Amino acid sequence: MRRVLQQTFSVPFQYQVLFTEGLFKEDNPLLARLLKGQNPAKVLFVIDDGVAAAHPYLQQQIEAYAAYHTDSFAFHAAQLLVPGGEEVKNNSKPLQAILDAVNRWGIDRHSYIICIGGGAVLDMAGFAAAVAHRGIRFVRVPTTVLAQNDSGVGVKNSINAFGKKNFLGTFAPPFAVINDSSFLTTLHERDWRAGIAEAIKVALIKDKAFFEQIEKDVPLLVARHMPAMEEQIYRCAQLHLEHIGHGGDPFEQGSSRPLDFGHWAAHKLEQLTNFRLRHGEAVAIGIALDVTYSYLQHMIPQADLLRILNLIRGLGFDLYVPELSSQEVLQGLREFQEHLGGRLTIMLLNEIGRGIEVHEMDAAKVTAAASMLKEFQETQMPA
Amino acid sequence: MRRVLQQTFSVPFQYQVLFTEGLFKEDNPLLARLLKGQNPAKVLFVIDDGVAAAHPYLQQQIEAYAAYHTDSFAFHAAQLLVPGGEEVKNNSKPLQAILDAVNRWGIDRHSYIICIGGGAVLDMAGFAAAVAHRGIRFVRVPTTVLAQNDSGVGVKNSINAFGKKNFLGTFAPPFAVINDSSFLTTLHERDWRAGIAEAIKVALIKDKAFFEQIEKDVPLLVARHMPAMEEQIYRCAQLHLEHIGHGGDPFEQGSSRPLDFGHWAAHKLEQLTNFRLRHGEAVAIGIALDVTYSYLQHMIPQADLLRILNLIRGLGFDLYVPELSSQEVLQGLREFQEHLGGRLTIMLLNEIGRGIEVHEMDAAKVTAAASMLKEFQETQMPA
Numbered sequence: 001m002r003r004v005l006q007q008t009f010s011v012p013f014q015y016q017v018l019f020t021e022g023l024f025k026e027d028n029p030l031l032a033r034l035l036k037g038q039n040p041a042k043v044l045f046v047i048d049d050g051v052a053a054a055h056p057y058l059q060q061q062i063e064a065y066a067a068y069h070t071d072s073f074a075f076h077a078a079q080l081l082v083p084g085g086e087e088v089k090n091n092s093k094p095l096q097a098i099l100d101a102v103n104r105w106g107i108d109r110h111s112y113i114i115c116i117g118g119g120a121v122l123d124m125a126g127f128a129a130a131v132a133h134r135g136i137r138f139v140r141v142p143t144t145v146l147a148q149n150d151s152g153v154g155v156k157n158s159i160n161a162f163g164k165k166n167f168l169g170t171f172a173p174p175f176a177v178i179n180d181s182s183f184l185t186t187l188h189e190r191d192w193r194a195g196i197a198e199a200i201k202v203a204l205i206k207d208k209a210f211f212e213q214i215e216k217d218v219p220l221l222v223a224r225h226m227p228a229m230e231e232q233i234y235r236c237a238q239l240h241l242e243h244i245g246h247g248g249d250p251f252e253q254g255s256s257r258p259l260d261f262g263h264w265a266a267h268k269l270e271q272l273t274n275f276r277l278r279h280g281e282a283v284a285i286g287i288a289l290d291v292t293y294s295y296l297q298h299m300i301p302q303a304d305l306l307r308i309l310n311l312i313r314g315l316g317f318d319l320y321v322p323e324l325s326s327q328e329v330l331q332g333l334r335e336f337q338e339h340l341g342g343r344l345t346i347m348l349l350n351e352i353g354r355g356i357e358v359h360e361m362d363a364a365k366v367t368a369a370a371s372m373l374k375e376f377q378e379t380q381m382p383a
Numbered sequence: 384m385r386r387v388l389q390q391t392f393s394v395p396f397q398y399q400v401l402f403t404e405g406l407f408k409e410d411n412p413l414l415a416r417l418l419k420g421q422n423p424a425k426v427l428f429v430i431d432d433g434v435a436a437a438h439p440y441l442q443q444q445i446e447a448y449a450a451y452h453t454d455s456f457a458f459h460a461a462q463l464l465v466p467g468g469e470e471v472k473n474n475s476k477p478l479q480a481i482l483d484a485v486n487r488w489g490i491d492r493h494s495y496i497i498c499i500g501g502g503a504v505l506d507m508a509g510f511a512a513a514v515a516h517r518g519i520r521f522v523r524v525p526t527t528v529l530a531q532n533d534s535g536v537g538v539k540n541s542i543n544a545f546g547k548k549n550f551l552g553t554f555a556p557p558f559a560v561i562n563d564s565s566f567l568t569t570l571h572e573r574d575w576r577a578g579i580a581e582a583i584k585v586a587l588i589k590d591k592a593f594f595e596q597i598e599k600d601v602p603l604l605v606a607r608h609m610p611a612m613e614e615q616i617y618r619c620a621q622l623h624l625e626h627i628g629h630g631g632d633p634f635e636q637g638s639s640r641p642l643d644f645g646h647w648a649a650h651k652l653e654q655l656t657n658f659r660l661r662h663g664e665a666v667a668i669g670i671a672l673d674v675t676y677s678y679l680q681h682m683i684p685q686a687d688l689l690r691i692l693n694l695i696r697g698l699g700f701d702l703y704v705p706e707l708s709s710q711e712v713l714q715g716l717r718e719f720q721e722h723l724g725g726r727l728t729i730m731l732l733n734e735i736g737r738g739i740e741v742h743e744m745d746a747a748k749v750t751a752a753a754s755m756l757k758e759f760q761e762t763q764m765p766a
Contacts, residue, residue: 005400005536005621007556009628010393017388038726103545109724110638131514133722134539134552134635153388156517162486169517170553173390238388245392252517255493339516341492343421 013173013250017153017237019230023141023180024061032069034139034176035112040074044107046098046125048117050084051143054186058116078105086120086275089159089166098128107136112175114139116183118191119147119279123169126157130172137175143183145195145229146280149236150202150259153177154244155251165267166339171251179237181230192224193316194280197262199236200311201287205261206243208353210235211311218314255342258355262287264346265324268332272323284317285324285373292369293361294349304352309376320377324370330363396556396633400536400620402613406524406563407444415452417522417559418495423457427490429481429508431500433467434526437569441499461488469503469658472542481511490519495558497522499566501574502530502662506552509540513555520558526566528578528612529663532619533585533642536560537627538634548650549722554634562620564613575607576699577663580645582619583694584670588644589626591736593618594694601697638725641738645670647729648707651715655706667700668707668756675752676744677732687735692759703760707753713746 020030035041045062052058059079066076080101082094098113107113113136115125122140129138142152158169184192196214203211213235214221220228243259244250257263266286270277277285288309295305309319323329337344343359350356403413418424428445435441442462449459463484465477481496490496496519498508505523512521525535541552567575579597586594596618597604603611626642627633640646649669653660660668671692678688692702706712720727726742733739 002404003402003617005617005624006397007400007536007624007628008395008397009633010395011634012391012393014389014391017390019386021385099544099551103547103550106721108721109635111724127514131510131551131553133550133724134541134554136724153390158517161482164486167486167516168482168514170514170555171517172553234386234388241388241390245390250392251394252492338489338491341494341516341519 013155015174015176017177017179017241019179019181019234021181023178023182024058024065026065026068030178031065031114032072034178035072037110040070040072042074042105042107042111043078044098044101044105044111044113045079046113046115046117046121047079047081048084048121048143049081051117051183052081055183075105082117082121082125084118084121086160086270086279088120089124092159094124095128095159098125099132102128102132102136107132109133109136112137112139114141116141116143117147118142118144119151122147122152123156123158123166126172126174127159127169130157130170135172138172140174140177141180141183142177143180144187144191145184145193145233146191146198146278147195148179148184148233149195150198150240152179153237153240163271164335164339165271179233181226184226184229190278190281192229194278194284196221196232196315197280197283197287197312197317199232200308201261201283202236202239202243202259204287204291204308204349204352205258205347205355206239206353210239211352215307215311218311221315252340255340255345256357257340257345258347258357260336261347261355262290264332264336265289265329268329268335269321269323272326272328273321277321281317284312285319285321288312288319288373289324289366289369290347291349292372293365296365296369296372297348297362299356300349300351308352318377320370320373324373325367329370330366333361396538398557398559400560400562400624402562402564402617404564406561406565407441407448409448409451413561414448415455417561418455423453423455425457425488425490425494426461427481427484427488427494427496428462429496429498429500429504430462430464431467431504431526432464434500434566435464438566458488465500465504465508467501467504469543469653469662471503472507475542477507478511478542481508482515485511485515485519490515492516492519495520495522497524499524499526500530501525501527502534505530505535506539506541506549509555509557510542510552513540513553518555521555523557523560524563524566525560526563527570527574528567528576528616529574529581529661530578531562531567531616532578533581533623535562536620536623546654547718547722548654562616564609567609567612573661573664575612577661577667579604579615579698580663580666580670580695580700582615583691584644584666585619585622585626585642587670587674587691587732587735588641588730588738589622589736593622594735598690598694601694604698635723638723638728639740640723640728641730641740643719644730644738645673647715647719648672648712651712651718652704652706655709655711656704660704664700667695668702668704671695671702671756672707672749672752673730674732675755676748679748679752679755680731680745682739683732683734691735701760703753703756707756708750712753713749716744
């Protein structure tokens with residue numbers, strides 16, 4: 001070797017997560033202000049068809065909003081509907097449809113794609129926005145508790161390939177995220193609940209006070225009390241943002257992935273149940289499994305185990321599905337490692353509010369934890 | 384709007400550009416050292432079939448090298464040949480073949496894809512590496528002067544779509560770049576020469592001393608004197624790295640693109656000639672056009688214009704092709720702006736070694752500049 005040139009630089013990123021209600025009411029200035037630049041912006045809206053069905057006037061409202069705020073919008077008719085749910089990540093047609101629209105409407109690197117939908121649609125559209133022209137400004141409007149809590153405020157996007165979840169994707173911070181609580185009013189019961197699993201997750205590993213707040217709010221959350229849900233979402237989003245921004249590895253170049261607590265089994269369960277389980281429902285079971293395993297490893301006392309399982313059940317989650325007893329679940333550990341690369345690193349629980357990383361799991365104890373959860377699920381839990 | 388969370392963080396990147404000769408000679412420790420970690424690394428080689436044809440023992444050599452350095456390589460048979468040249472970016476099959484291999488060989492985020500080839504193959508394979516598992520470590524081994532000079536040392540990757548160059552891609556710094564001069568020995572005449580256009584480009588806008596060095600070295604470069612070429616590549620790579628690392632916008636979020644001096648017309652000429660022109664040949668004409676335009680706008684004196692055109696011709700480049708007189712060339716300005724987004728920003732020349740940005744170009748003067756180049760091309764130039 002003769003010579004070496006060393007390249008070193010940093011790239012700064014910043015974005016806001018904005019909270020609002022009624023984003024497309026004509027007199028809500030938030031979005032118009034966000035887009036306002038020297039010239040009106042070219043904006044392509046990508047809309048989850050499930051959201052459009054639940055909000056029949058949404059598309060008209062968006063068009064009227066854009067037509068009203070002509071200082072901010074160069075045109076008002078660019079809307080694309082895509083199927084909602086995980087299936088949208090499994091084939092390339094919706095992705096291709098977005099790229100076609102980018103080409104047709106002349107959307108460039110200083111234009112916007114605003115995506116309104118659940119986590120799967122945001123993941124897929126975010127990937128399209130990240131690779132078209134090497135990155136179009138992407139505004140997420142997450143419409144589920146799960147996406148407002150967690151994936152919608154983060155820096156990742158993805159689609160599935162080779163039967164593997166998130167096989168393709170990039171790290172690409174959004175231009176902005178807008179959490180609009182009005183989309184939560186029409187959620188089905190399961191979707192209202194499912195996202196709370198991510199709040200339990202982040203509370204367990206990082207913030208005991210938040211865990212206790214969720215415990216206290218169970219009756220309100222179950223009764224669909226919106227202010228309690230909004231508070232839960234704000235705090236959960238904040239903890240996720242703090243970890244990404246200040247955890248030291250925003251683009252996940254190492255092997256540590258604390259925010260994936262409970263997720264190694266969850267990803268596998270989603271697959272084994274053919275996505276009968278929602279992501280949040282699978283995460284609730286994944287958390288239950290890793291918490292029970294932590295108990296079996298003498299890392300947390302029985303009282304804490306019961307307290308956590310009670311909270312999960314109290315919100316209406318299952319602790320167990322038959323697929324959890326399948327030997328294939330353990331394969332999830334290998335797949336988790338392969339996706340992350342490097343050394344197997346799994347977050348477990350040391351106490352409520354504090355996680356701890358380990359580099360191996362005892363297969364027999366994972367199986368024992370699954371059996372315990374089967375029993376818990378079948379028994380009436382102590383209050 | 385009720386509340387706002389502000390996210391702010393920086394992501395540090397670093398990589399080395401290493402210069403060597405005979406990368407796969409068993410006793411060359413460079414690559415084995417680069418990959419050495421706690422465990423042997425999983426490595427997928429992606430090889431430009433044009434390079435494999437010019438170096439018939441390359442694949443065997445790579446396999447032997449990996450088999451010899453078992454501390455660094457987990458296996459030694461993972462090689463994938465892909466077609467060379469721009470065509471590899473025009474359809475999705477080669478990209479898909481790489482993703483298939485990633486899946487088949489269990490290549491993860493801590494594994495490596497090492498790509499050996501010209502700029503087009505590096506662009507395409509780099510895109511595959513950037514999106515698989517949200518980013519696999521990517522080592523570029525550029526085999527042309529153009530790629531060793533410029534694209535191979537940068538942070539971009541891409542494929543073409545909708546008939547538009549680089550429509551899809553990402554910003555993704557490589558894990559490392561290895562410039563091996565032995566690959567240059569077998570280049571065809573045109574490929575030996577073409578890449579020097581990028582050196583002229585960066586010298587003109589940034590470094591008069593480098594421009595004068597190239598002028599002095601014309602006879603050596605034309606005679607394929609390797610040390611002169613290596614010096615030219617080292618300096619050109621260094622100037623590109625400096626701009627990316629210290630130019631203030633490594634991921635091109637603004638509208639300014641100094642390193643694209645001469646490129647707006649070049650991209651269009653490549654397309655109009657159906658890639659009969661090599662990228663570097665098109666860039667040489669694009670530079671000639673923008674330099675002549677700068678002269679017509681009284682930004683540089685005639686003596687400098689002639690000096691620059693003499694250098695370009697002295698290296699054996701054409702200054703003109705009939706397509707340059709097509710009215711469609713001006714459309715390249717619009718496409719350049721659309722790809723970059725935002726305000727049209729074109730680099731012109733203020734003096735040799737110093738560029739200056741403008742935000743519009745006079746169509747009549749562009750046409751006049753093309754006509755002047757047609758004449759220059761047809762006349763014997765003064766020495």
